[in-house]
Amino acid sequence: MNLKDTVAIVTGAGKGLGRSYALALAGAGAAVVVNDVDDAAAERVVKEIAAQGGRAVAETGAVGTTAVAEALVTRAVQEFGRLDVLVTNAGILRDRVLWKMSDEDFDAVIGVHLKGTFTCVRAAVQRMREQGDGGRIIVVGSPAGQRGNFGQTNYSAAKAAIVGMVRTWAMECAKAGITVNAVVPVAATEMTRTIPAFAPHIEAWEERGEPFPAWLRAAEGFGTTEDVAALPVFLASPAAAKVTGQAIGIGGDKLSLWSHPQEVAVAYREGGWDADAIAATWAAGVGREPQTYGIPAPQAPEAP
Secondary structure, three states: OOOOOOEEEEOOOOOHHHHHHHHHHHHOOOEEEEEEOOHHHHHHHHHHHHHOOOOEEEEEOOEOEHHHHHHHHHHHHHHHOOOOEEEEOOOOOOOEOHHHOOHHHHHHHHHHHHHHHHHHHHHHHHHHHHHOOOEEEEEEOOHHHHHOOOOEHHHHHHHHHHHHHHHHHHHHHHHHOEEEEEEEEOEOOOOHHHOOOOHHHHHHHHHHOOOOOHHHHHOOOOEOHHHHOHHHHHHHOHHHOOOOOOEEEEEOOEEEEOOOOOOOOOOOOOOOOOHHHHHHHOOOOOOOOOOOOOOOOOOOOOOO
8 A cells, every 4th residue: 555645644643553553554655643642652653653764743632622623634734735634543431330420431531532533523624625635534433332332331422423423424525535434443452451351361462472362363353453553554545445434343353344223123004103012013023133232252262
């Protein structure tokens, strides 16, 4: 993939997934605005990119406000002359079960993930429309947003809404030649370290250099942040010019396409439905095969 003459912004790029996205885009030739709330972390990534012969600048700021979003776009244009790609990766966690989640826990996660995605995409699309030659919007979702996850009301809600916005934005931006897609990554990060099933494998990899088991990389699609970095590069490239409105999963050895919500069972009753009629037909009708929910716990295969 050759992204020479392409300019990208990556939010939350000081470490983890964002860092890998920024390095991969720069490695393919893109100039990158590295955003993070931690100035030192953003500068370290800029230096990594420069050491590999790439071009990058750091722009510090906590996403969520219009001011920060517009500052990111302005910096890209001032430094590199244009904006072609936006990757909205910045995020935080405030995990609590529903009855223990505070307003502050909820608002903080919604503010960074959901409003941060909205404000940054709005600013980027405004600039791309002015330029008149298309662009690439790549937002970051999560399996929690696709399936739900215990203790993550705020995070699941934000990530589900982000993918919902993708479907709307893909329609709204099509005439301008701007594609909009969601990446749904699974990788070893500070966030996934909190998941008990993943934690021992992350520890073994980080502290002893042990590779992730083949079953974990394949069946669960779980690996390093570098494993997921190729997808934003593809979506930013000419090869993905006709890919839009999609939620695409990646992690470990696995690449997947997530389905969109749609009706899976339908029944009709002349004159409409009352509660008794629904109850009488539910189990044998539309409720015969209820949809599953929640992220299944990873399970190693049983020894032969």
